[in-house]
Amino acid sequence: AQKVTQAQTEISVVEKEDVTLDCVYETRDTTYYLFWYKQPPSGELVFLIRRNSFDEQNEISGRYSWNFQKSTSSFNFTITASQVVDSAVYFCALSGANTGGFKTIFGAGTRLFVKA
Amino acid sequence: NAGVMQNPRHLVRRRGQEARLRCSPVKGHSHVYWYRQLPEEGLKFMVYLQKENIIDESGMPKERFSAEFPKEGPSILRIQQVVRGDSAAYFCASSPQPGQGFYSNQPQHFGDGTRLSIL
Numbered sequence: 525a526q527k528v529t530q531a532q533t534e535i536s537v538v539e540k541e542d543v544t545l546d547c548v549y550e551t552r553d554t555t556y557y558l559f560w561y562k563q564p565p566s567g568e569l570v571f572l573i574r575r576n577s578f579d580e581q582n583e584i585s586g587r588y589s590w591n592f593q594k595s596t597s598s599f600n601f602t603i604t605a606s607q608v609v610d611s612a613v614y615f616c617a618l619s620g621a622n623t624g625g626f627k628t629i630f631g632a633g634t635r636l637f638v639k640a
Numbered sequence: 641n642a643g644v645m646q647n648p649r650h651l652v653r654r655r656g657q658e659a660r661l662r663c664s665p666v667k668g669h670s671h672v673y674w675y676r677q678l679p680e681e682g683l684k685f686m687v688y689l690q691k692e693n694i695i696d697e698s699g700m701p702k703e704r705f706s707a708e709f710p711k712e713g714p715s716i717l718r719i720q721q722v723v724r725g726d727s728a729a730y731f732c733a734s735s736p737q738p739g740q741g742f743y744s745n746q747p748q749h750f751g752d753g754t755r756l757s758i759l
Contacts, residue, residue: 528682561750567729568752569683615682626673626696628733630682 526551528618530631537606538639545601545634547616553577556620558592558599559628564612575599606638644734644751645714652757653722661717661754665734669749672715674700674707677729677753689715722758729753 527550537543549558560572573583575592583590587604603610616631645664653659665672670691675683676699685699689709700707704722709715719726731753 567755569731569750571750617683626671626688626735627685627699628673628675628683630675630684632682 526553526618526620526629528616528629528631530614530616530634532634533632534635534637536637536639539608540605542602542604543606543636543638545603545614545616545636547599547601547631549597549599549616549618551597551618551620553620556618559615559617559619560590560599560601561615561617561630562612563615563633569615572601603636606636608638608640611636611638644732644749646730646732646751646754648754649752650755650757652759654759655723656721659719659722659726659756661719661730661732661756662714663717663732663734663751664714665732666736666749669734669736671735671737672709673733673735674715674717675731675733677731679728683731686717719756722756724758727756727758729755 529548531546535543556577558575562570562572573590580592580594582592589602591600599616601614613633613635615633617628619628644666647662651659663672672689674686676686677683687694687700687707688696689707691709692711694707704720706718715732717730732751734749
């Protein structure tokens with residue numbers, strides 16, 4: 525079975541703080557992709573990153589960074605120096621070869637509030 | 641270079657009416673996926689279609705829901721005799737080949753969703 529767990533339902537920080545969103549996944553596949561999406565209050569889904577299971581290199585993109593650790597089945601997302609515009613719901617997602625490669629399993633999401 | 645287009649953006653129906661949600665994939669994409677997001681939840685897979693074929697409808701309720709992706713025109717998700725529990729955001733995604741990049745370098749592209757409200 526495939527599963528994505530985002531244990532943090534809501535996080536509230538003050539602007540300029542760093543914040544880490546946790547994601548733990550379960551899969552029996554050896555080949556899979558992990559994703560993060562942002563859903564701002566307007567409701568659309570904004571693609572942030574895709575990482576395949578063979579690439580454990582951490583990635584940094586501006587104030588965003590991702591830490592992929594296969595040993596703990598985690599794919600955590602850190603926002604450095606958070607801004608009010610970062611307020612949104614963030615979804616971690618998994619797509620594994622076992623599902624035929626076409627279903628994406630989403631976590632329940634973490635709602636981030638960044639206060640000015 | 642338009643992305644996935646969904647319409648309407650918002651749809652209001654009364655209980656018992658029919659809801660038709662449309663999804664135009666990225667030009668050249670022949671694979672379409674529908675997901676449902678209930679309030680305060682993540683997205684759940686409903687159905688995967690290729691042109692004129694349903695490949696996997698394991699996430700779609702057996703009754704009242706149907707989906708099609710004709711040779712010409714958009715993909716349609718139809719909900720008959722809507723009930724309050726159908727209120728949700730419905731997202732469509734497309735890809736040039738199956739899946740999130742297993743057979744290509746392109747992830748699924750998501751539309752902005754249709755927010756369905758049932759009165």
